[in-house]
Structure formats: structure tokens, C-alpha cells
Amino acid sequence: MNRSHKIILISHCLLNANSKIRGAALYGTVLLPVIEFLLKKDVGIVQLPCPEHSFAGESRWGQSKDQYNNPFYRNHCRKLIQPVMYQLKDYLEQGYIVLGVVGIKGSPSCGVKHTYKACWGGEMSGKKGEKIFQEGYLAKEPGVFIEVFSGILAEEKIDLPFVEVDEENLPDTLKVLDSLFISQ
Numbered sequence: 552m553n554r555s556h557k558i559i560l561i562s563h564c565l566l567n568a569n570s571k572i573r574g575a576a577l578y579g580t581v582l583l584p585v586i587e588f589l590l591k592k593d594v595g596i597v598q599l600p601c602p603e604h605s606f607a608g609e610s611r612w613g614q615s616k617d618q619y620n621n622p623f624y625r626n627h628c629r630k631l632i633q634p635v636m637y638q639l640k641d642y643l644e645q646g647y648i649v650l651g652v653v654g655i656k657g658s659p660s661c662g663v664k665h666t667y668k669a670c671w672g673g674e675m676s677g678k679k680g681e682k683i684f685q686e687g688y689l690a691k692e693p694g695v696f697i698e699v700f701s702g703i704l705a706e707e708k709i710d711l712p713f714v715e716v717d718e719e720n721l722p723d724t725l726k727v728l729d730s731l732f733i734s735q
Contacts, residue, residue: 563601570601615669628699651712662694663715
């Protein structure tokens with residue numbers, strides 16, 4: 552069987568929602584409408600690593616971009632993306648078409664156009680945690696992992712489109728994904 556020679560890179564949690572913070576998945580373990588769409592397009596799927604899970608584990612607290620935006624986490628993201636870069640460069644050298652990178656709307660790490668921001672820190676005992684978390688907002692900027700990945704791609708002079716999955720609006724998400732294929 553012939554290969555399509557097309558690749559797409561996707562955020563880890565699209566294939567494994569177990570990597571999300573507890574209670575954050577809006578779907579089952581796999582975001583089936585997105586994955587089924589990609590499978591029907593006959594594209595190879597490269598699952599990006601989950602920087603949040605590999606940094607703080609499954610039982611971590613939900614955090615915002617403000618908490619992750621530090622040199623320690625940025626270095627962690629840089630280390631995680633390096634093996635992906637080797638794989639990506641090899642595919643490109645072999646003539647594959649890399650359609651783009653798919654992130655997650657609102658993610659403090661994998662947001663592309665929207666990321667969750669909230670500037671808090673310190674001890675939460677004696678405070679109303681729900682009130683603190685409600686003080687956050689959706690900023691029109693990428694998450695930390697996407698920023699780091701974009702920077703590395705720029706250093707390597709690799710230009711890829713970045714799009715994001717809006718888990719609350721899958722019809723529009725599928726239209727955005729389809730646009731990656733139309734341009735090829």
C-alpha cells in the first residue's frame with residue numbers, strides 16, 4: 552500500500568485525555584471526531600509529548616500560563632521537543648509534507664491562539680480556591696509549549712501552520728483542520 556507522505560503533529564491529549572488534569576477532559580479518552588477526521592484524510596499522526604504531565608505528573612493541580620512561564624518549564628519543553636524535531640527534520644528531508652501542528656484552545660501549554668492566564672501563587676489554605684481559579688481568563692496568545700516549539704522551528708527555518716482544537720466547537724475545529732489539507 553502506498554503511503555500518503557503527509558504528517559500532522561497533534562497535542563498529546565487528543566489521543567490520550569488521561570494526560571489532562573483531573574476533571575478537564577470534555578470527552579472520553581480520545582477526541583474521536585478529530586482523530587477520525589485525520590484518519591479519513593490518510594495522514595500520519597505524530598503525537599507530541601505532554602509537557603505538563605511529564606513535568607508534574609497525573610495528580611498535578613491545574614495551572615495557568617503564568618505559573619508555567621518560567622525558565623525551568625521552558626527548558627523542560629525544549630528538551631521534550633528535541634526528539635520530535637529530529638523526527639520532523641528527517642520526514643522533511645525524505646520529502647514528506649508536514650501539514651502543521653494542532654494545539655488545544657485554552658491550554659496553558661498547548662494553546663495556539665488562546666491560553667488560560669491567571670496570576671496567582673502561594674499557599675491556598677484558608678482561601679476560596681474556586682474564587683481564585685475564576686479570576687483567570689482566556690488570553691489571545693499561545694501557551695508556553697507552543698511558544699517554545701514555534702521558537703525552535705524558527706531557529707531551524709521550518710515554517711508550519713499552527714491551529715487549535717476548540718473542544719467546545721468541534722464543527723468549526725474540523726473546518727480549520729480541513730483547511731490544512733486544502734492548501735496542500
